[in-house]
Amino acid sequence: MSLPRRLLCVISDEHSDPVELARLALDGGAGMVQLRRKTASGRELFQWALRIQELCREQKALFIVNDRVDIALAMQADGVHLGQQDMPASAARALLGPEAIIGVSVSCIEDAVKAAKESASYIGVGHIFPTFSKNKPSAPLGTAAIRPIRNAAQLPVIAIGGIERDNAAEVIRAGASGIAVISAVSESDDPTAATRELVKRIRQA
Amino acid sequence: MIVSSGSEHLAHRGLVLEQAQAISRSASVIFQVREKGLDAASLWTLCRQIAPIIDETGSIITINERFDIAVASGASGVNLPESSCPADAVRKAAPGLITGQSVHSESAALKASSAGLDYLLFGPVFHTPSKAPFGPPQGLERLRKICEKVRIPVFAVGGITPDKALACIECGAWGVAALTPFLDAGSMPETINRYLSFMPS
Numbered sequence: 001m002s003l004p005r006r007l008l009c010v011i012s013d014e015h016s017d018p019v020e021l022a023r024l025a026l027d028g029g030a031g032m033v034q035l036r037r038k039t040a041s042g043r044e045l046f047q048w049a050l051r052i053q054e055l056c057r058e059q060k061a062l063f064i065v066n067d068r069v070d071i072a073l074a075m076q077a078d079g080v081h082l083g084q085q086d087m088p089a090s091a092a093r094a095l096l097g098p099e100a101i102i103g104v105s106v107s108c109i110e111d112a113v114k115a116a117k118e119s120a121s122y123i124g125v126g127h128i129f130p131t132f133s134k135n136k137p138s139a140p141l142g143t144a145a146i147r148p149i150r151n152a153a154q155l156p157v158i159a160i161g162g163i164e165r166d167n168a169a170e171v172i173r174a175g176a177s178g179i180a181v182i183s184a185v186s187e188s189d190d191p192t193a194a195t196r197e198l199v200k201r202i203r204q205a
Numbered sequence: 206m207i208v209s210s211g212s213e214h215l216a217h218r219g220l221v222l223e224q225a226q227a228i229s230r231s232a233s234v235i236f237q238v239r240e241k242g243l244d245a246a247s248l249w250t251l252c253r254q255i256a257p258i259i260d261e262t263g264s265i266i267t268i269n270e271r272f273d274i275a276v277a278s279g280a281s282g283v284n285l286p287e288s289s290c291p292a293d294a295v296r297k298a299a300p301g302l303i304t305g306q307s308v309h310s311e312s313a314a315l316k317a318s319s320a321g322l323d324y325l326l327f328g329p330v331f332h333t334p335s336k337a338p339f340g341p342p343q344g345l346e347r348l349r350k351i352c353e354k355v356r357i358p359v360f361a362v363g364g365i366t367p368d369k370a371l372a373c374i375e376c377g378a379w380g381v382a383a384l385t386p387f388l389d390a391g392s393m394p395e396t397i398n399r400y401l402s403f404m405p406s
Binding site for chain 1: 288
């Protein structure tokens with residue numbers, strides 16, 4: 001499955017109801033939803049994932065699971081997003097098949113090239129700007145890092161980290177195929193409107 | 206006999222490897238890799254390393270919860286915790302794996318036994334620090350009741366020292382599982398033999 005261009009991926013936060021958040025984000029036009037909940041049990045993740053997958057199908061959006069290849073496999077998600085602490089993309093690819101979307105988080109050219117060799121479908125590049133959603137000890141990469149990483153890996157880039165309404169277009173112009181957000185949607189008073197605005201800015205970039 | 210790893214404490218890092226090597230010198234068992242402190246990448250690497258060692262000896266290696274890692278590393282099976290993704294979904298996604306499930310109540314045992322599983326782990330039967338989070342000891346009578354009602358093999362777990370193994374078998378358990386007695390990897394083959402000596406073959 002190839003990744004649509006100018007994609008907005010909305011990722012669940014650690015406290016909201018992930019199904020409700022997905023519904024609101026899809027109403028706003030999100031093209032992809034990622035279920036990410038570090039502390040949830042396998043059963044909780046499985047049940048949320050089934051429901052979010054159904055919502056995504058209704059809206060022709062993609063659904064992927066963060067880290068847990070087992071959950072993605074058990075409920076046949078469209079794909080997974082893997083960190084550097086997860087099994088290699090090649091192992092996930094062998095389990096999920098050639099059609100699955102497999103994203104890998106990278107923050108340098110070396111990891112990006114490795115992800116490409118291991119048959120990742122896209123790379124999640126970040127964090128681009130300072131962010132509080134994830135505990136990051138390293139400095140932000142900045143938008144200038146996107147193009148060299150993309151060119152080295154020859155894979156679509158979904159940029160992440162501190163991206164919101166006012167810098168989304170800049171990220172796309174810097175070479176990203178799409179952006180991923182957590183707090184820009186989950187912390188908004190109106191997640192649907194926040195999603196809609198991000199989608200618009202990405203399309204107009 | 207199920208031998209469970211479980212080196213959640215830093216002091217026990219690397220123990221699971223020693224245990225796997227010790228199993229190659231012991232009688233055949235199910236070796237359950239239960240390393241909750243490891244991230245998926247480390248677990249995958251570890252399992253790929255020890256699966257061939259265990260496989261060669263006629264013992265069986267199962268991975269706790271992560272059936273994806275079990276398949277990817279060539280392990281024979283998976284043991285699902287009670288809060289894992291549903292057994293029937295795991296079965297469907299990975300039909301080739303031996304699939305067991307841990308249960309901590311009669312209702313969970315009955316439900317699990319109709320999901321097409323290969324075995325159940327029921328406990329804690331007796332008190333043990335490693336199983337304390339899963340509730341107070343269930344006792345032998347509950348074990349007996351479950352073994353009567355369930356048609357698949359039930360392994361008793363929780364505080365089962367070698368001398369208590371026979372009582373569990375007499376309740377109808379297929380076998381027993383233990384973790385703490387195997388924290389000393391060096392004596393593992395002897396410890397396994399002590400268990401087996403208390404159980405009818």
